[in-house]
Amino acid sequence: MTFQEELVELRRSLHREPEVGLDLPRTQEKVLAALDGLPLEITTGERLSSVTAVLRGSRPGPAVLLRADMDALPVHEKADVPYRSRVDGVMHACGHDLHTAMLAGAARLLSGRRADLAGDVVFMFQPGEEGQEGAKIMIEEGVLDAAGSTPVAAYGMHVFSTTIPRGLFLTRGGPVLAAADTLTVTVRGRGGHGSSPHRALDPIPAACEIVTALQTHVTRTFDVFDPVVVTVGSFHAGTTDNVIPDEARFETTIRTFSAESRDRARDGLVRVARGIGEAHGLTVECEFGIGYPVTVNDRTESDFAAEIVREHLGAGRFFPLPNPATGSEDFSYVLERVPGAFLIVGACPPDRDAATAPSNHSAEAEFDDAILSDGAGLFTELAVRRLALAAH
Secondary structure, three states, X not given: OOHHHHHHHHHHHHHHOOOOOOOOHHHHHHHHHHHOOOOEEEEEOOOOOOXXXXXXXXXXXXXXXXXXXXXXXXXXXXOOOOOXXXXXXXXXXXXHHHHHHHHHHHHHHHHOOHHHOEEEEEEEEEOOOOOOOHHXXXXXXXXXXXXXXXXXXXXXXXXXXXXXXXXXXXXXXXXXXXXXXXXXXXXXXEOEEOOOHHHOEOHHHHHHHHHHHHHHHXXXXXXXXXXXXXXXXXXXXXXXXXXXXXXXEEEEEEEEOOHHHHHHHHHHHHHHHHHHHHHOOOEEEEEEEOOOOOEEEOHHHHHHHHHHHHHHHOHHHEEEOOOOEOOOOOOHHHHOOOOEEEEEEEOOOOOOOOOXXXXXXXXXXXXXXXXXXXXXXXXXXXXXXXXHHHHX
């Protein structure tokens, strides 16, 4: 079996048995089996089923960290593939199974190149990226100190099933992914009969006014070159046509690309919501949920990663990402502490048009296995070359 075939087998095995959240026992077992026999110092998590592996180089030096997330999503798979999920309602719809196979492959490749390593490599296999802050927990449990010193650089990758041409690697210096927070607004009034709204305190018109006012606040408060995106994804009020309810409630996602805009958005959006409610004699409760911070690439490390892509895979395989993507990532917690780079990888299958293919998180999302050996090889070159750079 070739190296690529081994990676495909691992990826499809992970895909068939996806797991959600922080507790991924079957996934952890498969990763440990893939690493078995390699000269690695392996530890597992206490509060989550993580795997941390350290490879000691033949010469002393600093450490470099490579990371892959392992968790799936609560999505029922509709993709017609022979290795489709066997777990009802759970699917690797975001490609984390590819990330895991890539990193396991890099561990095997780097184990065969210990003579080239002037330092150590930390392999971070992480559960709970999809909203459970698995990276933050692994940091709290010591992943950044696993080699004995904080890594000098950290690298991660994420496959995209759509938009990006197959086999293309993208990154940029500075913000590369958004912060993702939530705002839940509950407008409380006094219910009554729909025929006599003057005898009630109707929360619905005020809640609707708040929804539109939040959009106006964003466009008139924030620089378009440091954007803020506010989307109301859930709105609930009432039970029937002729009853004014006591309350209306809606939920928003808020995407920002700088710490300053993130703080200003939180304060400003809450102020607007409460002010409109007060103007109508209503009570407004705002619950702001703090999500993942902005994923910020170190500019030197992102330039280095781009150089390695061009040299290792070819100049045509890299494209500079012109703007940050609006998704979010808990690799941001690692990059807050360690300079590094996060790359986006086009993995749309060859029989699909990247412009129209189902996106990540779709029940019909599919990813091209051909990218696996490229990802593993790139992880390997990033580690070898970055340690060599540190040695000089």
